Amino acid sequence: MSLVSRLAFLPAALAAGALLPALAQDGGAPGAFSWRADLTLARAEAAQSGKPLLAVFR
């Protein structure tokens, strides 16, 4: 990939800089949002609820 391409991507890279810390925490008021920690249970919950699963690996 050329240097020109890398420079073109730079703004996106800067904008993305907060993604990892932003997703590192549970957020907002208690109960507003929290990550499940057990993959097996989360998978079963997704299957039962009919919702898709978002599995983040860090």
Place this chain on the structure above:
Amino acid sequence: MVRPPAEFVEAAKDYVCVRVLDMAGVDLGVFRFDYDLTFAALLMNGDGTIYRQYGGRDGGPAEARLSIASLVRAMKETLADHEEYGKSPRPPKPAPVRAIEQIPAMARQIKAGKAPKCFHCHMVNESERRTAQDAKRWSRDSIWLWPDPARVGLALDPADQTLVKEIAARSPAAAAGLRAGDRLARVGGRRVRTIADVQWVLEETPFAGGTLPLAWERGGEAKEGKVALRPGWRVGSPLDLSWRASMWGLSPKPGFGGPRLSPEDVAKAGLPAGAFAFRVQYIVDWGDEAHTGRNAAKAGIKKGDLVLSAAAKADFESELHFQAWFRLTQQAGKTCEIEVLRGGKREKIRLPVVE
């Protein structure tokens, strides 16, 4: 404390969200992704069907392809895939769980009482490589994991990941008829919505090459073409490999390394602005690779040396780039000339290359 942004929290209401920090017990047959990544997301059905991959990187900044906006976009778009799938589910056939603890090289390590405290994602690739090497069936071809779309000449917009940003001249993607501004729809017959989706299809495409059908939109018009991949198409550059944790296990190794000099330190050292240099901070004196450090020390490498070039090559983009370059280009039994700056004087050190 940094909170997840509101747009992510809103999109997350339609999902069951799980965050995995340890690969212990994770079924590798179900949760397939690029294990070298420090961040990867799977958007999937609870039955084990993966709709989307999200994440990925190249030799550039680690988060260049990651943003809340692109993740939320993928989450919203995937809801349509989920609904469509629900009309005729095709769950994967049940298979025995295969976790990192069952990979033979890791199983032996655990049995020897050397289990890691936490199983990091990248350990999957390392354990697979060690297993293949032990069984004498490892090939260098296998290091080119999850090929970047650049391998076929395709650069996608990190913020709008199906939008074609650039097509390399005379590349397979150019020959297929793709142009900048096109919107990629399908690769290898699979719907793609992210850069990592494209990598997923490429990961399943053999080293020997072949033909990949593509479908895209241009100005509302549907287009189709084929990407022809020649044998060895997955082989990238040392820079492509440089960010991968699995790079560290490859040989030969220089046996030393350290941080790249800051622009201020480059100026202090009297080097031209923008010059590459790294300070030797460590010479390997631990584990199975201690002999590589002893070899470097015997050749004359010292802590504090500023490494300027290797085999007359000075255009490294990072110290990791140097490490990957050494592993991919140097041959055991030969020598590599390392130019260092020591006490303000340039010196050339002939480093024997050892396995």
